Amino acid sequence: MSARPALVCLGLCAALCAVAEPVEFNRDIRPILSDNCFACHGHDASHRKAKLRLDVRADALAKEAFVPGKPEASELVKRLFLTDPDEVMPPPESHKTLSKEQKELLRRWVAEGATYQNHWSYDLPAKAAAPTVDTAIDTLVEARLRAKGLRPVGEADRRTLARRLHLDLLGLPPTPEVVDAFVADRAPDAYARLVERLLASPHYGERMAQGWLDVVRYADTIGYHSDTPRNVWPYRDYVIRSFNQNKRFDRFTLEQVAGDLLPDTDVESKVGSGFNRLLLTTEEGGAQAKDYQQRMLTDRVRAIGAAWLGQTTGCAQCHDHKFDPFTQRDFYALGAFFADIHEPDIGRREEGMLVVTPADERRLAELAAAVNRARQALESALGGLGAELAAWEKEAIEDLAPAVPPAAPKAKAKGKAKSPDAALAAKAPAILQKPAAKRSAAEQSTLRDYLLSLHPEALKSQRDAVAAAQREHDAFRAGLPKSLVTTKAAVVRTVRILPRGNWMDESGEVVKAAFPHYLPQPKLDGRTPNRLDLARWLVSRENPLTARVTMNRLWMQFFGTALSKNPGDLGAQGELPPNQALLDWLAVEFMDSGWDVKHMVRLIVSSRAYRRASATPAELATSDPFNRELARQSPYRLDAELVRDNALAIAGLLVPKVGGPSVKPYQPDRYWENLNFPVRTYAADQGESQYRRGLYVWWQRTFLHPSLLAFDAPSREEACTDRTRSNIPQQALVLLNDPTYVEAARAFAGRTLATAGNDEQRLTWAWRQALQRTPEASELATLRQVLAERRKSYLADPAAAQAFLKVGLTPPPTTVAPAELAAWTHVTRVLLNLHETITRE
Amino acid sequence: MSLPPELQSALTRRAFLGRTTQGVGGLALASLLGPAALAAPGPSGALARLPLPQKAKRVIWLSMAGGPSHLETFDPKPKLAAMHGQPMPESFTKGQQLAQLQGQKLTCFGPQHKFAKFGRDQTEICELFPQIGSVLDEICLIRSMTTDAINHDPAHMFMNTGSQIAGRPSMGSWVTYGLGTEAADLPGFVVLTSLGKGGQNQPIAARQWSSGFLPSKHQGVQLRSKGDPVLYLSNPPGVSRDSQGGDVDAIAKLNLHRERFVADPEVATRVAQYEMAFKMQASVPQLMDVKDEDPKTLALYGCQPGDGSFAANCLLARRLAERGVRFIQLYHKDWDHHGGVKDGVALKAAEIDRACMALITDLKRRGLLDSTLIVWAGEFGRTPMSQGNGRDHHNKAMTVWMAGGGIRGGLVHGSTDELGYAAVDKVATVHDLHATMLHQLGVDHDAFRFKFQGLDAKLTGVEPCKVIKDILA
Secondary structure: OOHHHHHHHHHHHHHHHHHHOOOOHHHHHHHHHHHHOHHHHOOOHHHOOOOOOOOOHHHHHHOOOOOOOOHHHOHHHHHHHOOOOOOOOOOHHHOOOOOHHHHHHHHHHHHOOOOOOOOHHHOOOOOOOOOOOOOHHHHHHHHHHHHHOOOOOOEOOHHHHHHHHHHHHOOOOOOHHHHHHHHHOOOOOHHHHHHHHHHOOHHHHHHHHHHHHHHOOOOOEOEOOOOOEOOOHHHHHHHHHHHHOOOOHHHHHHHHHHOOOOOOOOHHHHHHHHHHHOOOEOOOOOOOHHHHHHHHHHHHHHHHHHHHHOOOOHHHHOOOOOOOOOOHHHHHHHHHOOOOEOOOOOOOOOOOEEOOOHHHHHHHHHHHHHHHHHHHHHHHHHHOOHHHHHHHHHHHHHHOOOOOOOOOHHHHHHOOOOOOOHHHHHHHHHHHOOOHHHOOHHHHHHHHHHHHHHOOOOOHHHHHHHHHHHHHHHHHHHHOOEEOOOOEOOOOOOOEOOHHHOOOOOOOOEOOOOOOOOOOOOOOOOOOOOHHHHHHHHOOOOOOOHHHHHHHHHHHHHHOOOOOOOOOOOOOOOOOOOOHHHHHHHHHHHHHOOOOHHHHHHHHHHOHHHHEOOOOOHHHHHHOOOOOOOOOOOOEEOOHHHHHHHHHHHHOOOOOOOOOOOEOOOOOOOOOOOOOOOOOOOOOOOHHHHHOOHHHEOOOOOOOOHHHHHOOOOOOOOOOOOOOOOOOHHHHHHHHHOHHHHHHHHHHHHHHHOOOOOHHHHHHHHHHHHHOOOOOHHHHHHHHHHHHHHHHHHHHOHHHHHHHHOOOOOOOOOOOOHHHHHHHHHHHHHHHHOOOOOEEO | OOOOHHHHHHHHHHHHHHHHOOOOOHHHHHHHOOHHHHOOOOOOOOOOOOOOOOOOOEEEEEEEOOOOOHHHOOOOOHHHHHOOOOEOOHHHHOOOOOOOOOOOOOEEOOOOOOEEEEOOOOEEEEOOOHHHHHOHHHEEEEEEEOOOOOOHHHHHHHHHHOOOOOOOOOHHHHHHHHHOOOOOOOOOEEEEEEOOOOOOOOOOOHHHHOOOOOOHHHOOEEOOOOOOOOOOOOOOOOOOHHHHHHHHHHHHHHHHHHHHHHOOHHHHHHHHHHHHHHHHHHHHHHHHOOOOOOHHHHHHHOOOOOOOOHHHHHHHHHHHHHOOOOEEEEEEOOOOOOOOHHHHHHHHHHHHHHHHHHHHHHHHHOOOOOOEEEEEEEOOEEEEEEEOOEEEEEOOOEEEEEEOOOEOOOEEEOEEOOOOOOEEEOOEOHHHHHHHHHHHOOOOOOOOOEEEOOEEEOOOOOOOOOOOHHHEO
């Protein structure tokens, strides 16, 4: 295989380079120790072997693990090279083995003095010197390329740049006209103007929201067991709006974690506080409150860890983290910040806060007033009904069987009249048996309602008016958006450290809210911090993690891979970013700018690094196969939602409306057959809701829409900081056969046939819609062949053409012969299925 | 020199690319590329060499969803019958986790059906299962299983993934990730579900067959008895196999043409996946179409073609096993007998008894039983205490059985206490069950790991667990 010699060279080079440079703890040593040694010789005291810890130099020295400068006298080094299975480290039962190079590195590290460094991401980021803010990214990228001896590729062609910017900033493809205009625009600021135009688009917020919704695990359903719906979509719109308005990320954080506690709390910040309610909940019968209290606490700690801190916290539910300093106490103390949230432990969530515009609010008040007016009219009419009521009451008392025990509702079964209202009927006998003087006002009122319910003919018009006003009010209210938000509970839950995570074991110490002990602590003057303190701490200048974590993820959106490649873990088992100076510069600039997201996006997409071509020259393919050094751009397949958006946009079907309730595209019958409590059937939306963007698709956690799932959309049961990007047969089945894509192909064909020209011109037109480039002769020839063959087969089988054209809700154009439209639909279907069509290059 | 795994994987893809860029159209690719090429990093999965002898090549896992009562199936408890109606001794239940019975008065509830003796050792199982009894010498009953979770959803997660936290890979994904698949044109991990007639059909989340943090190609693919057997499998109406093939061919041609300029290995993978999808469009309907089965075979299972029953799924499981599918999981629902456990279990027995016997018998006569590990398991057991005329969820005791795949038949392993409340002898955990399954597949559960969030994640979790050696043939 031809690639092998090149790779051997690479390995050799790495070894040579390592010899030239002094060993650096964070880069060279910590990854080895963390992965191979810390599980038994690290933070977790309860599992520590031989009382030796290697993560703290003083402790390692105290136990004589090594003698700095003297590898031959160091136990640690000796043990690495032993062959006796009882003596060698790591021991065979750990299934860990060190390579020769790793052993040699450890030996050299000890020889060079065994110096330690703090873990990189726990020190505050520092801003490397750069001539100007605008050129800093390239200064830092190119400094590293020079050091590595890598030559960057040139700028991508302008068509690719326009396509890349549209897909990265809006998630929608450009039209060929937009690309042509950009290609023709030779003004020096053409690129900058395009960027500004896209940043100002309402679809920018949609594109940015998608990644955040993964991180906070936004979904329309509760997740556990019955996976029933809950009201949260206004939170999704809040996220979109926040990005569109370029809400500062610190404010964005405050609102989500503690929007209810802000001094200037308002509808917006309360909807944002819905973040705290996005977790998994259950309505399963037999679920135990304490079990789910614990599940919800742990769920929230993991989410905060993933979204803001880039720390994997989950393991500390049961024991101290094995690799990071995050202890079990830290875990429960972080969870205790959320112990004030008002919510049921198990069962149905509340309907949520009404999220209304001032106009809605006025209308609601008017309708409520109308109900009151109707009630008053009824009341005054009732005043003239005293005699009747007394008579009815007497009748009702007589209807009660003699010696019936109080509150036995079956008594009324003997009566002549039967109330249609079961609830009133159940309460009435007990009230009727009380002497009138001893009845409370509420009981009097219930009794009156009961008596009226027995006599529906009385005051019919007044009562109908009340009912009608109430119906109108309720219908309007039911149609208003509602969203789960955070409110403070009257009683704060007690949080204990649960031994081994066992909620049945209440022997653990009670803990109060506290910040992870190994990170900088804010001054609180002895006060126990609350959620608002947590939110402020997350986005304080002293927090070394949040800005790095956020910038790391943002980078991933524009390059396909994050600077530290596991965006959910900047701890010891994460990756020291190859270009730490760059990540740190971005983090500090982000804070310096006042947490200005658009500013950072602008800096990134304006950089030379971003604008490079993504084709990989052979030399880079071997010297930097995973493009960690950024001498080029990377091509990657669009995210699940964007695969959909792209097809609908090209087809001309996309309804570009922003926000609103979630939508239900076509879905295979019985896909929800395994849902229960209640059994559900899926009803696909009619009309414009069928053609909305992917991020609005109903997010059913346990059965996510199968065409999104096929393209790796996460179920959002847990925070997802990094989607997988798979390439599987189900994706082909979706793009070929899902009615959404078949209908899109037909609409695309209809658009194509509506343009003037011969086959060749139309094929070219369609090609340019999908790919914004002109097809080559051989490409056209392939499409021509599809067209010719399908024309022939559909002319021979008109029924097949008719059947094909019936897919989807939109009626096919009647001006085109069915066989012709069907044949063209095959052509456009091919275009929508191309790898290039679903790839951002 | 050993290459890092991600580089090896990239190399495999590039090698693959080298073979596909010779200007071959999509349809011809099928003959050039075996399924092996699709299952990078290699035909044998992530485990290039198996550390242990492989006794079982595949698994058929029969998930009895809802939590079957061990007390009306495989665990006879005469003492419980004698104490029927009496208070449950507090010594058993004090401080224990219960589901709906938490805080209620606890009363012993005797087994609702008689037990009868079967097999060479005259082992007692419930008389509702005479067909299973007739093959009991092939079966190993583990009467000492326990689990951690006590509600359906977390318990299914625990049984499938070894964790109660969503996002972990299902065991079928682990197995196909490790071993790859031998099926040329079918997914390596297939899931089938069936409903019971008793109306206690608890929901099952698709996460139960998710690949979690493993590559998505290892996710379970659900085969459905009605509609498209695989989602989006059928061509759109009016599109023939020929014209679908023509389009797939054109897509491949255009993709490979473009590949010359972009040098992106994903393009070649894309072409191969379209090819695989196109093949599945033919192979899956063939699989589902059982008309070539001998009527005697249908009679053995007691099903009608395409009736969607558990029995029909058992027959499909055998067909999948024959085609080399690695992990076949059947869910049969409706075992959640909070009330009416007597009639409920009788109904379930009627639905599964013959089918289980037929699956074992059919695999055996085709010489496949030795290489196929069958596991029958709920997500938890049920209380010996009454809940009306039913039983509550229970995680301290349940019976699981295994057959084939190098397991000792005719064996009873472990036991519960005299009232069937808790496993007491040779207690087995879900992780032990997973470790044992992996062991039979030739995999050392402790060394079978995948890096996730910095951890060496394992199906069998972080707590120590053991292969149940006593039950191995």
